Amino acid sequence: MTAALGGMESVRRINVAEVPKMYLFEVARRARAPLYIVWEKRDVFSNEDLPSISFECEWHSKHAKAIDALGQAVPVNLRSNRIKMQLTANPIFIDSEE
Numbered sequence: 001m002t003a004a005l006g007g008m009e010s011v012r013r014i015n016v017a018e019v020p021k022m023y024l025f026e027v028a029r030r031a032r033a034p035l036y037i038v039w040e041k042r043d044v045f046s047n048e049d050l051p052s053i054s055f056e057c058e059w060h061s062k063h064a065k066a067i068d069a070l071g072q073a074v075p076v077n078l079r080s081n082r083i084k085m086q087l088t089a090n091p092i093f094i095d096s097e098e
Contacts, residue, residue: 036094052086059083061096
């Protein structure tokens with residue numbers, strides 16, 4: 001997580017009107033492509049076993065990798081300038097760097 005946030009200059013929340021319980025942030029990094037952090041707002045004690053929700057958005061890079069806040073790789077589908085993955089209460093870091 002520390003390496004992903006290296007060179008951080010600013011953080012901006014992106015509102016997703018159609019999914020108000022989703023948090024999506026863009027992290028601007030010095031001399032690096034932006035990093036995105038996304039998760040679904042849930043009560044982590046009583047709702048952690050709920051099924052994941054689908055997340056899809058535009059993606060303007062040839063690469064996409066996703067790792068959750070616990071360091072586990074998250075499957076991400078990159079096709080036709082769009083990424084798609086499943087979200088839970090764990091924040092996911094989405095990066096375009098290899």
